[in-house]
Amino acid sequence: xxxxxxxxxxxxxxxxxxxxxxxxxxxxxxxxxxxxxxxxxxxxxxxxxxxxxxxxxxxxxxxxxxxxxxxxxxxxxxxxxxxxxxxxxxxxxxxxxxxxxxxxxxxxxxxxxxxxxxxxxxxxxxxxxxxxxxxxxxxxxxxxxxxxxxxxxxxxxxxxxxxxxxxxxxxxxxxxxxxxxxxxxxxxxxxxxxxxxxxxxxxxxxxxxxxxxxxxxxxxxxxxxxxxxxxxxxxxxxxxxxxxxxxxxxxxxxxxxxxxxxxxxxxxxxxxxxxxxxxxxxxxxxxxxxxxxxxxxxxxxxxxxxxxxxxxxxxxxxxxxxxxxxxxxxxxxxxxxxxxxxxxxxxxxxxxxxxxxxxxxxxxxxxxxxxxxxxxxxxxxxxxxxxxxxxxxx
Amino acid sequence: xxxxxxxxxxxxxxxxxxxxxxxxxxxxxxxxxxxxxxxxxxxxxxxxxxxxxxxxxxxxxxxxxxxxxxxxxxxxxxxxxxxxxxxxxxxxxxxxxxxxxxxxxxxxxxxxxxxxxxxxxxxxxxxxxxxxxxxxxxxxxxxxxxxxxxxxxxxxxxxxxxxxxxxxxxxxxxxxxxxxxxxxxxxxxxxxxxxxxxxxxxxxxxxxxxxxxxxxxxxxxxxxxxxxxxxxxxxxxxxxxxxxxxxxxxxxxxxxxxxxxxxxxxxxxxxxxxxxxxxxxxxxxxxxxxxxxxxxxxxxxxxxxxxxxxxxxxxxxxxxxxxxxxxxxxxxxxxxxxxxxxxxxxxxxxxxxxxxxxxxxxxxxxxxxxxxxxxxxxxxxxxxxxxxxxxxxxxxxxxxxxxxxxxxxxxxxxxxxxxxxxxxxxxxxxxxxxxxxxxxxxxxxxxxxxxxxxxxxxxxxxxxxxxxxxxxxxxxx
Numbered sequence: 001x002x003x004x005x006x007x008x009x010x011x012x013x014x015x016x017x018x019x020x021x022x023x024x025x026x027x028x029x030x031x032x033x034x035x036x037x038x039x040x041x042x043x044x045x046x047x048x049x050x051x052x053x054x055x056x057x058x059x060x061x062x063x064x065x066x067x068x069x070x071x072x073x074x075x076x077x078x079x080x081x082x083x084x085x086x087x088x089x090x091x092x093x094x095x096x097x098x099x100x101x102x103x104x105x106x107x108x109x110x111x112x113x114x115x116x117x118x119x120x121x122x123x124x125x126x127x128x129x130x131x132x133x134x135x136x137x138x139x140x141x142x143x144x145x146x147x148x149x150x151x152x153x154x155x156x157x158x159x160x161x162x163x164x165x166x167x168x169x170x171x172x173x174x175x176x177x178x179x180x181x182x183x184x185x186x187x188x189x190x191x192x193x194x195x196x197x198x199x200x201x202x203x204x205x206x207x208x209x210x211x212x213x214x215x216x217x218x219x220x221x222x223x224x225x226x227x228x229x230x231x232x233x234x235x236x237x238x239x240x241x242x243x244x245x246x247x248x249x250x251x252x253x254x255x256x257x258x259x260x261x262x263x264x265x266x267x268x269x270x271x272x273x274x275x276x277x278x279x280x281x282x283x284x285x286x287x288x289x290x291x292x293x294x295x296x297x298x299x300x301x302x303x304x305x306x307x308x309x310x311x312x313x314x315x316x317x318x319x320x321x322x323x324x325x326x327x328x329x330x331x332x333x334x335x336x337x338x339x340x341x342x343x344x345x346x347x348x349x350x351x352x353x354x355x356x357x358x359x360x361x362x363x364x365x366x367x368x369x370x371x372x373x374x375x376x377x378x379x380x381x382x383x384x385x386x387x388x389x390x391x392x393x394x
Numbered sequence: 395x396x397x398x399x400x401x402x403x404x405x406x407x408x409x410x411x412x413x414x415x416x417x418x419x420x421x422x423x424x425x426x427x428x429x430x431x432x433x434x435x436x437x438x439x440x441x442x443x444x445x446x447x448x449x450x451x452x453x454x455x456x457x458x459x460x461x462x463x464x465x466x467x468x469x470x471x472x473x474x475x476x477x478x479x480x481x482x483x484x485x486x487x488x489x490x491x492x493x494x495x496x497x498x499x500x501x502x503x504x505x506x507x508x509x510x511x512x513x514x515x516x517x518x519x520x521x522x523x524x525x526x527x528x529x530x531x532x533x534x535x536x537x538x539x540x541x542x543x544x545x546x547x548x549x550x551x552x553x554x555x556x557x558x559x560x561x562x563x564x565x566x567x568x569x570x571x572x573x574x575x576x577x578x579x580x581x582x583x584x585x586x587x588x589x590x591x592x593x594x595x596x597x598x599x600x601x602x603x604x605x606x607x608x609x610x611x612x613x614x615x616x617x618x619x620x621x622x623x624x625x626x627x628x629x630x631x632x633x634x635x636x637x638x639x640x641x642x643x644x645x646x647x648x649x650x651x652x653x654x655x656x657x658x659x660x661x662x663x664x665x666x667x668x669x670x671x672x673x674x675x676x677x678x679x680x681x682x683x684x685x686x687x688x689x690x691x692x693x694x695x696x697x698x699x700x701x702x703x704x705x706x707x708x709x710x711x712x713x714x715x716x717x718x719x720x721x722x723x724x725x726x727x728x729x730x731x732x733x734x735x736x737x738x739x740x741x742x743x744x745x746x747x748x749x750x751x752x753x754x755x756x757x758x759x760x761x762x763x764x765x766x767x768x769x770x771x772x773x774x775x776x777x778x779x780x781x782x783x784x785x786x787x788x789x790x791x792x793x794x795x796x797x798x799x800x801x802x803x804x805x806x807x808x809x810x811x812x813x814x815x816x817x818x819x820x821x822x823x824x825x826x827x828x829x830x831x832x833x834x835x836x837x838x839x840x841x842x843x844x845x846x847x848x849x850x851x852x853x854x855x856x857x858x859x860x861x862x863x864x865x866x867x868x869x870x871x
């Protein structure tokens with residue numbers, strides 16, 4: 001929050017500086033205009049004209065130069081990149097092209113560096129090791145290490161991203177320290193790279209902690225990266241969080257488990273189904289199908305179908321459908337008459353997923369005098385008929 | 395010729411008032427331009443490939459309904475719906491509202507997308523014209539067509555779609571808008587970053603005239619051949635890349651274009667949906683959201699995202715452009731009048747003190763004052779109350795300022811998106827930026843001034859709209 005507030009203040013301050021500079025320029029021209037024969041308003045207008053013309057000229061020049069430079073760079077890239085990429089690709093596939101790469105690097109260092117950072121993420125194993133060695137030999141890694149401490153965020157980000165794709169553990173300390181970087185994209189890239197490099201429990205737990213604190217988008221990305229390490233995290237980090245009384249902590253961990261969408265040994269989720277907080281109850285119910293365990297879930301699902309909170313009832317109905325809870329068909333049918341349409345719909349779709357038993361139940365409800373329940377049942381039956389129960393799952 | 399001193403005094407007073415006003419306009423626009431450029435640099439960048447890939451797989455990304463009202467769109471509805479269905483997003487459904495079309499829009503949709511009459515019941519939260527039926531697709535695509543009776547215009551159609559939608563987010567589009575494949579994800583990003591506070595996001599609308607379009611996708615971007623359309627390219631760039639980024643930074647965005655905007659459905663419903671009694675329903679809704687959330691004292695934000703791109707065809711005939719600008723101006727006046735208690739009211743924070751006064755003083759009264767300035771200058775020169783040299787100098791100041799804004803807009807475009815990469819396109823845009831000051835700008839000023847007068851006289855209706863193959867937009871930039 002402080003960083004964002006600081007950034008806002010900086011924008012305001014710089015905008016004020018620019019505006020003052022503009023007004024000052026007009027004032028300077030105004031005071032120096034020699035047309036004393038005219039009144040002050042005319043001189044002011046003249047000053048406006050001079051400064052505006054200057055500003056337009058400057059901006060137009062910037063625009064033309066940018067376009068020109070971009071065109072030249074693109075032309076150069078089109079000519080130079082193919083031989084550099086070719087040499088790097090051959091080197092990665094086992095041929096020794098180091099002398100040619102050294103020669104190319106002497107003549108076109110920027111292109112070699114750029115091609116290397118583009119190629120590194122696309123190769124693995126021995127190929128990546130060869131390219132990493134070339135990057136060290138050509139002094140590119142040392143340069144990236146320097147740039148990874150730059151104050152300029154895009155430079156720092158590019159360098160850390162490239163370092164993250166090198167093989168070997170030499171860059172790991174730098175990546176770990178980048179987990180605390182002020183820039184969220186750098187933190188994200190560093191976390192993914194650290195997991196690729198050395199996924200020991202300490203690194204996994206640090207990245208997991210980062211995922212918990214991050215926004216939804218970053219959490220979604222990091223959860224995907226953490227997926228292969230789910231079991232390690234279930235040993236200590238996840239139980240600790242689920243047992244904590246911190247609402248945000250619990251909810252974020254439940255979201256991560258939901259992203260994994262696979263059987264994880266996290267029995268603490270079962271106890272959260274009866275938590276006092278309805279948001280936690282609903283989130284815990286939604287991840288129930290992904291928690292490994294022998295606990296009989298049916299009594300709890302049935303109980304939650306009668307919960308006071310509609311989001312919990314809807315989640316219970318959803319889970320009932322996912323777990324094919326045939327014994328819950330009566331309770332689900334009752335939920336079709338729920339006052340909240342989202343609960344009734346979830347129940348309808350859950351019955352549609354139950355197969356024959358559920359369909360029979362829906363057919364009975366479709367002709368019931370309760371118009372809302374009947375239309376929900378009919379809609380669910382239509383989904384069964386056209387094989388579109390996928391709607392229920394989202 | 396000697397004039398009565400009182401007349402000369404009155405004239406001088408009016409001229410001076412206009413000069414002060416023009417000076418204020420210059421400073422405010424300049425500040426917004428600088429603030430917009432700096433705010434753009436400071437804000438998070440576009441979606442990275444990693445973010446985009448993760449979003450496409452993640453169950454944490456909220457589902458969204460794309461809502462597109464359609465009235466007599468038989469020529470383009472196939473391509474538009476296909477383009478909407480193929481947008482990159484993990485879970486999205488398309489809701490097309492056939493707003494009582496008299497052509498075969500519905501028939502085309504039923505045949506093309508294998509629709510059946512569904513039992514889906516719309517909620518009755520927002521009152522709308524009667525719904526004749528809801529259709530869904532048998533194919534594994536998420537398309538819903540709401541067939542409703544005409545009445546209440548675009549706002550009523552949108553309300554019907556809001557009743558049918560079940561997702562937490564809704565994206566409002568024109569049926570004839572073309573949205574870039576990854577634009578939806580970028581528009582949803584602010585909701586993922588701050589789900590509790592974000593109520594709406596708006597994106598950039600660009601001019602599609604002159605671009606190559608294939609199966610509902612813009613495949614090559616180029617400046618339009620028509621001068622009128624080229625003027626509008628510069629105008630759209632100015633509208634989106636200056637004021638709106640700055641207003642977003644100040645949380646005082648007053649308009650999310652009806653051609654492309656994403657809203658939290660519960661927020662729109664809590665605010666009472668779209669107002670069917672105004673032609674400026676998009677602006678009216680955004681102002682109402684500001685007003686209600688400020689009155690409820692709940693933290694919120696309405697964000698302008700400078701990256702996502704929606705392409706729209708702009709009018710190429712003067713009659714259609716006249717009708718469109720008149721309607722936009724009337725919509726602005728109606729919306730501002732309806733919420734006039736927000737004007738300079740500190741209770742409404744940045745919107746009440748910045749966004750609202752900006753729209754009243756510069757967007758609504760601006761055309762009237764500028765028009766009066768032209769008339770007074772001509773009268774003054776004719777009656778020898780001011781010298782031609784003075785008049786010319788002030789005209790040059792005004793033209794140069796307009797040019798400065800246009801050049802910075804083109805520069806910002808180059809910096810943010812670089813959609814016009816060739817030197818030729820750039821030269822064409824720069825020429826248009828200069829040429830628009832001689833005739834086009836004055837014409838727009840006249841039409842907008844007329845719009846203010848029409849709004850005050852209570853004129854209603856949409857006026858002339860132009861429809862061609864890939865059609866003219868009904869929404870303002």
